[in-house]
Amino acid sequence: xxxxxxxxxxxxxxxxxxxxxxxxxxxxxxxxxxxxxxxxxxxxxxxxxxxxxxxxxxxxxxxxxxxxxxxxxxxxxxxxxxxxxxxxxxxxxxxxxxxxxxxxxxxxxxxxxxxxxxxxxxxxxxxxxxxxxxxxxxxxxxxxxxxxxxxxxxxxxxxxxxxxxxxxxxxxxxxxxxxxxxxxxxxxxxxxxxxxxxxxxxxxxxxxxxxxxxxxxxxxxxxxxxxxxxxxxxxxxxxxxxxxxxxxxxxxxxxxxxxxxxxxxxxxxxxxxxxxxxxxxxxxxxxxxxxxxxxxxxxxxxxxxxxxxxxxxxxxxxxxxxxxxxxxxxxxxxxxxxxxxxxxxxxxxxxxxxxxxxxxxxxxxxxxxxxxxxxxxxxxxxxxxxxxxxxxxxxxxxxxxxxxxxxxxxxxxxxxxxxxxxxxx
Numbered sequence: 001x002x003x004x005x006x007x008x009x010x011x012x013x014x015x016x017x018x019x020x021x022x023x024x025x026x027x028x029x030x031x032x033x034x035x036x037x038x039x040x041x042x043x044x045x046x047x048x049x050x051x052x053x054x055x056x057x058x059x060x061x062x063x064x065x066x067x068x069x070x071x072x073x074x075x076x077x078x079x080x081x082x083x084x085x086x087x088x089x090x091x092x093x094x095x096x097x098x099x100x101x102x103x104x105x106x107x108x109x110x111x112x113x114x115x116x117x118x119x120x121x122x123x124x125x126x127x128x129x130x131x132x133x134x135x136x137x138x139x140x141x142x143x144x145x146x147x148x149x150x151x152x153x154x155x156x157x158x159x160x161x162x163x164x165x166x167x168x169x170x171x172x173x174x175x176x177x178x179x180x181x182x183x184x185x186x187x188x189x190x191x192x193x194x195x196x197x198x199x200x201x202x203x204x205x206x207x208x209x210x211x212x213x214x215x216x217x218x219x220x221x222x223x224x225x226x227x228x229x230x231x232x233x234x235x236x237x238x239x240x241x242x243x244x245x246x247x248x249x250x251x252x253x254x255x256x257x258x259x260x261x262x263x264x265x266x267x268x269x270x271x272x273x274x275x276x277x278x279x280x281x282x283x284x285x286x287x288x289x290x291x292x293x294x295x296x297x298x299x300x301x302x303x304x305x306x307x308x309x310x311x312x313x314x315x316x317x318x319x320x321x322x323x324x325x326x327x328x329x330x331x332x333x334x335x336x337x338x339x340x341x342x343x344x345x346x347x348x349x350x351x352x353x354x355x356x357x358x359x360x361x362x363x364x365x366x367x368x369x370x371x372x373x374x375x376x377x378x379x380x381x382x383x384x385x386x387x388x389x390x391x392x393x394x395x396x397x398x399x400x401x402x403x404x405x406x407x408x409x410x411x412x413x414x415x416x417x418x419x420x421x422x423x424x425x
Contacts (some may be wrong), residue, residue, distance in 0.1 A: 003220060010203065010217060011224030016148060017195040018053065018229060020098050020284025024152075024277060024324075025253045025277045027233050027259055030182055031240025032251070035168035037175045038241035042171040044179025049186045050229050052344055054194025057222035059350040060200055061215045066295065067193045070346045086343070089335060090194050091313045092320060094187040095288040097328045098281035099123060099321030104254055105274055106274035123314040126285050130293065130310050148283075149228065151276040156235035158264040166245045177400055184336045185329060189343045194291035199269035201294055238329045239264070252306075254325065277340045338377040341404040345369045361415035368411035372404040 027045065034041035063069045067086065071079030096119075103118040172178045199218060208214040243260050251259070262269040293309035320328070345365050349357060375392045379401075382388055395403040 003224075006206065006217060007220045008224060009201065011221035011228075012146070012149075013202075014057070014195065014199060014221050014225040015228045016280070016283035017198065017287035018186075018188050018191055018225060018284070019232070019280050020094065021150060022094070022097075023049070023188075023229070023232070024236070024280055025257055026182055026185055027236035028240035028256050029253045030179055031237040031242070032244040032247065032256055033171050033178070033240075034175050034237070035170045035241050035244055037081050037170040038167070038170070038237050040175040041172065041179035041182075042237045043231060044176040044181075045183045045237065046179075046230065048180050048340075049188050049233060049286060050226050052183075052347060053188040053192040054222055054226045055351055056189060056343075056347045057199070057217065057225075057345055060192070060196035061218040061222070063350060064200060064211050065201070066197045067125025067291075068295075068297070070193060070350050072365075073357055073359050074366050075348075078366070082342070082346075083295060085339065086190055086193060087295050089339060090187070090190060090288045091292050091316050093328060093335070094191070095313070096284050096317045096320035096323075097325060097332075098285045099317060100323060100325045100328055101254075102278050102281045102353040103321075104325055105277040106260070109270060110274070114322075115324075116318075119318045122282075122321065123285070125315045126282070126289055126308075126317070127310060127314045129282075129286050131307060148276060148279050151272055151279075152232055153235075154241060154272070155261055155264045155276075156232070167241050168244050174400070181401055184340050185332065187332075187336075189340060189347065191287070192347065193343065197294055198287055198291045241350045252326075259260065268333040285317065289317070334380040336375045337380055337401065338373050341369050341373045341376075341408070342366065343405050345408055356416065358359040358415065358419040359414060360419050364411040364415040365408050369404045372407040374396075376401050376403050 030041045030045060031038045059070070067083050068079050071082045098123040099119045100115065102122060103115045107113055107118050108115075199221070200214075203214050203217055208217055239260055241254065243263055246263070247256055247259055258270070258273060261273040265272050289310055292313045293306050296309040297305035349362055351367060371394060375388060375395060375398055378385070378388045379392050379398075390402065392398040396406050397403055
């Protein structure tokens with residue numbers, strides 16, 4: 001089973017749609033904090049930032065539908081609410097965050113311009129790029145992704161020859177779990193549901209209407225994308241550990257990334273980094289806006305529903321994108337602790353065989369996951385609350401932010417035993 005041109009175009013496009021602000025700025029800081037244990041933090045990060053998203057694309061290839069089809073076996077009402085929630089969160093946080101990060105890394109150091117002005121310019125370009133739906137995938141896969149890869153691989157390559165003996169001792173108590181939860185901030189599990197739908201539609205627009213051929217193309221493209229992300233993440237985490245001793249303990253994520261780029265790319269680092277950040281962030285915003293518009297235009301089904309949805313998503317992005325990156329990241333964490341577990345279980349359930357996707361099993365898992373995710377989210381919002389701490393301490397693994405995991409597994413086991421021999425509904 002050889003690789004074709006379309007496999008690489010779709011694979012590169014998928015890589016670029018995933019590769020945004022969090023994918024650049026989070027790994028170096030993980031390496032900085034983990035020091036000599038950088039490989040442990042990398043394992044945790046790879047699970048949530050590559051493994052789960054990859055399964056999400058595999059599930060899309062299997063279902064050959066939209067995000068709505070992920071939750072439909074639970075119930076149509078649940079699936080509709082879940083889709084509206086995910087697309088709203090995507091348009092409200094990760095999409096505007098790309099504009100905020102572009103301003104801080106690519107505009108603020110060079111120009112005397114307001115973040116709102118940059119946000120307007122940024123989402124104006126997103127609107128132009130997304131408005132013609134049929135060209136989105138090719139434009140990203142052919143032109144933008146190669147530029148991103150050249151810049152980021154250059155930064156990694158020129159840094160790998162540094163002396164590893166200078167690595168600091170890790171300041172993390174549980175590096176694998178720290179990497180695991182930091183992977184939430186990439187939004188890539190949620191992104192898999194959003195951009196997976198974009199890929200399905202785009203592949204059909206390219207003429208792959210046969211389900212078997214479409215599945216092969218999407219599966220190979222997903223693997224190409226995952227390999228690219230694996231190299232980039234491990235490289236950036238390693239470099240964060242490698243150069244960590246040169247930075248103060250209170251260094252910010254953006255300062256660390258800027259500093260590492262200066263050490264590896266030399267006098268042109270600022271310009272290279274500005275271009276890299278702008279391209280990577282832009283493709284993510286394009287994917288989110290396209291996916292959101294695809295969903296809402298399919299729901300409302302009128303002549304201008306797609307372009308109207310694009311307009312609303314871009315206007316929302318302009319407003320939120322004018323805030324700082326740190327503010328948006330802080331805002332996102334409790335939402336992620338609530339929504340990410342549900343996203344993970346839906347992805348896993350949808351790659352299982354049909355007999356394990358019985359409606360009762362899926363309902364029980366979703367209900368238990370939703371209920372036991374609430375204390376983890378509340379703990380982030382009110383860390384000093386005695387009531388929340390008491391509840392959290394009574395739930396296994398809740399101290400690690402995984403209070404939902406055992407209940408979800410228990411619900412799956414109970415559902416499986418109940419449905420043995422029963423027809424799938």
